[in-house]
Amino acid sequence: MSGFEEHPLYNIMHPQSIAFWGASNNPMAMGSVQLGSLLAMGFPGPVYPIHPTEKEVLGLPAYARVSDVPGPVGLAVLVIPTKVVPEILEDCGKAGISAAIIVSAGFAEIGSDGRLLQQQIVEIARRYGIRFLGPNCIGAVNPRHKLNTTFYPYESGPGFIGMVSQSGSFVTQVFVHLKRFGLGFSQGLSVGNEAVTDITDCLEYLGNCPSTKVIGLYVEGIRRGREFARIAREVSRKKPIVAYYVGGSSAGKQAGLSHTGAMAGPDELYNGIFAQSGVIRAGSIEELFDFCWVLGSQPLPRGNRIAVFTNSGGPGAAAADAAERSGLRLASFSDDTKRALRDLLPHTASLANPVDMTFARNHQDYFDAMPRILLQDDGVDCVFMYFLMAHKRVIDSVIRAMMGDSADPEEVARQYVSAQAQVVSSLGREYGKPLVGGSFYDRSESFICELQDRGLPILPSPERAVRALGALYKYSVFRLGCSGP
Amino acid sequence: MSGFEEHPLYNIMHPQSIAFWGASNNPMAMGSVQLGSLLAMGFPGPVYPIHPTEKEVLGLPAYARVSDVPGPVGLAVLVIPTKVVPEILEDCGKAGISAAIIVSAGFAEIGSDGRLLQQQIVEIARRYGIRFLGPNCIGAVNPRHKLNTTFYPYESGPGFIGMVSQSGSFVTQVFVHLKRFGLGFSQGLSVGNEAVTDITDCLEYLGNCPSTKVIGLYVEGIRRGREFARIAREVSRKKPIVAYYVGGSSAGKQAGLSHTGAMAGPDELYNGIFAQSGVIRAGSIEELFDFCWVLGSQPLPRGNRIAVFTNSGGPGAAAADAAERSGLRLASFSDDTKRALRDLLPHTASLANPVDMTFARNHQDYFDAMPRILLQDDGVDCVFMYFLMAHKRVIDSVIRAMMGDSADPEEVARQYVSAQAQVVSSLGREYGKPLVGGSFYDRSESFICELQDRGLPILPSPERAVRALGALYKYSVFRLGCSGP
Missing domain, CATH: 3.40.50.720 (NAD(P)-binding Rossmann-like Domain)
Structure with missing residues (x-):
């Protein structure tokens, strides 16, 4: 050549x-x-x-x-x-x-x-x-x-x-x-x-x-x-x-x-x-x-064990179903992982895979501590993460409650969203594992836009994201000759 | 009940x-x-x-x-x-x-x-x-x-x-x-x-x-x-x-x-x-x-014979492939249909199914006369139509050429797009046959928006449009007990 x-x-x-x-x-x-x-x-x-x-x-x-x-x-x-x-x-x-x-x-x-x-x-x-x-x-x-x-x-x-x-x-x-x-x-x-x-x-x-x-x-x-x-x-x-x-x-x-x-x-x-x-x-x-x-943006997974992380049961089940149909299988979490998750999850949440955080008060955990726990687990080869948007109305109210009426909610929200996007979009690289998102929201949401621009693929549905991870796994089998443990 | x-x-x-x-x-x-x-x-x-x-x-x-x-x-x-x-x-x-x-x-x-x-x-x-x-x-x-x-x-x-x-x-x-x-x-x-x-x-x-x-x-x-x-x-x-x-x-x-x-x-x-x-x-x-x-907007097809109508070969081939994989088959056109198509198509175009108009100078034909010819054919049960957008730049130039510099291109374009949308969106109803569009363009294009608002489904890709027509056919088999001629 x-x-x-x-x-x-x-x-x-x-x-x-x-x-x-x-x-x-x-x-x-x-x-x-x-x-x-x-x-x-x-x-x-x-x-x-x-x-x-x-x-x-x-x-x-x-x-x-x-x-x-x-x-x-x-x-x-x-x-x-x-x-x-x-x-x-x-x-x-x-x-x-x-x-x-x-x-x-x-x-x-x-x-x-x-x-x-x-x-x-x-x-x-x-x-x-x-x-x-x-x-x-x-x-x-x-x-x-x-x-x-x-x-x-x-x-x-x-x-x-x-x-x-x-x-x-x-x-x-x-x-x-x-x-x-x-x-x-x-x-x-x-x-x-x-x-x-x-x-x-x-x-x-x-x-x-x-x-x-x-x-x-x-x-x-x-x-x-x-x-x-x-x-x-x-x-x-x-x-x-x-x-x-x-x-x-x-x-x-x-x-x-x-x-x-x-x-x-x-x-x-x-x-x-x-x-x-x-x-x-x-x-x-x-x-x-x-x-x-x-395939053009994510590192190769070392096996086909996926962690599905959501705050909604339906997208979690849809992702799990699509994962199996795409040649992936749900990872079993280590005891350390389960313990760490239990500390952060509400009692209505699921500790099994898919991890369903349900209604989370602490967004920071969802976008940082929780995916980190999953990426750290040696039994997890790749992570799918569902991205749900907080309403502008809610964000504005929170900002006013925290900062008083003098704050410029637009600017505070922008900084907050940007900081969160920076954290979550770098996690996959940090752990050297594929991390792919799915959301019904698109680039008209600044959070989605910023995540994508920082190199985190956010696909338009859970199934499409997971199928792409399945394709990445297939490619990794060719490249690494790996077939999962 | x-x-x-x-x-x-x-x-x-x-x-x-x-x-x-x-x-x-x-x-x-x-x-x-x-x-x-x-x-x-x-x-x-x-x-x-x-x-x-x-x-x-x-x-x-x-x-x-x-x-x-x-x-x-x-x-x-x-x-x-x-x-x-x-x-x-x-x-x-x-x-x-x-x-x-x-x-x-x-x-x-x-x-x-x-x-x-x-x-x-x-x-x-x-x-x-x-x-x-x-x-x-x-x-x-x-x-x-x-x-x-x-x-x-x-x-x-x-x-x-x-x-x-x-x-x-x-x-x-x-x-x-x-x-x-x-x-x-x-x-x-x-x-x-x-x-x-x-x-x-x-x-x-x-x-x-x-x-x-x-x-x-x-x-x-x-x-x-x-x-x-x-x-x-x-x-x-x-x-x-x-x-x-x-x-x-x-x-x-x-x-x-x-x-x-x-x-x-x-x-x-x-x-x-x-x-x-x-x-x-x-x-x-x-x-x-x-x-x-x-399924909620289109009449039931009487069989599974689809006409694929495009001005682009790739979307036509993708639609044809998806059609067969969805239980549909490409309609064979009658001699009348072929004659009528020949009169309107450039010499580089395909008269077979998929009908590929290639580069068309006359948009009116594409959005009216041509789909009408296909819908009229007794051997056609449903039509997929690919929607390509003319550039704003081209439309503006044409309008200036036709109307002179005094025209308000925005307004003329709006009226033109609206008239065209009205015609094409009513064709399926007129002939009592399913007509479904596919396009990579979305509602930010006023033409797509108006077509959708007038009840013509324009799905985001040829394959998705055709698969939905396949689902409609499956439902028609249940409803009408029909299985095509």
């Missing part, structure tokens, strides 16, 4: 300048929207729109041909009608451009005519030494490099999830999904028809990307199975890979074929490939990102 | 006045929080806090004993220490109160001492003819009656989901979850230890509630299996019932036992009970509400 900066995809994802075909002053045109995304992202290098007649496109000086461009071009982005792609790609080659993203569709995915045309552009690319993504792809995003050639504005910060997708939507339309959890991509690549760059190439590339902590794959069909397994096995020894594969059903296979022309195979075959190469399979796009979040 | 207003639970859920034990001027006390919720809800009848020493509680005149209260009391709410519950319940009986909610915990769920105490309060209730919810429950919510005795503020409007739960959290902490989709409860009941009122009673009651279109159950264990099956069978002939059962794994069983003391049974047993009585099983709390949303 070559180094990161030496990998052929590095140039596509880190251009110093971009020539852009297909943008115009018609804001409805797909190319205009995509160039708009790039400009909105604040790409710092020169961007050269290429347009046959316009002198200016979206406020930038436009050029009739790439040979007119006044400086070197690091990347060509093509959002143009199918039939002119070969000619323009030839122009790129002549201009010495070695990296391209071909967004244009109408190639192998539409049948035999398209396949011929695709073969033609592959030959042109070979002749000139051009490496490209696509055709029939939505582009790529590299937030740290301020690169976004896709159809959608990228509004999250740079993140740790590297995404490779046979669907452009699952790179771009999920921007809003990720943002809802404070997540972001390290890099995202839409591979389209994979004419010269396939999932396996991207996997190899992201395997060496230092800011990618986990790799998410959306798969309709893998073209080079043996090579994929070899590269995936190498990569997953270093960082987790999560795959969402939709071609295992006959309906999914049919849909994928007409989408990117990829050949799917039965679930058993793909499960075999994934299992031997340490790839964790997800069952939906939401689950793909849930798993990436937890 | 008795009529709605004659059902013994009607009085608990529709009191004219309330006596409240356990609230004080300590805002941290659980009772104070719960009384606060009731007041925040704007309960219109008189509320009488009962407190041994305070003359006023949360701004209301307080009374030392219920016998001091100046008017009739329709409902007693008890949030008091375990050991005084029998005495207070006796007071309630003597005062002629016939309905109560006992929030206090420490009864059957903690073991033998608690069971004795619970038996004691059951006997007191029998002696005085008091019907109560609980003990160890979080209370009840009836938004149309402005009743909320729970721990959490209810901020949604009145909805069509009737909820019965063995977890208080799954009635109350999900308020925010429901609000996120514009959903609400018709009524929600937390049954706690079910000393005299169990899930089956509540099911019978909601079966007759005219504003309840679907019933959601959170189940840790059913106490009267045969009676449950009988009532459920009667109710599900009229309206759908969705159950989330967590006691089927040994971990879930253990957790439930320590929570409400309910006896769980293996999945097979419960699957049998659910199947014979037409109850649809959900696999998580999110799925419970997803299913309730679609």
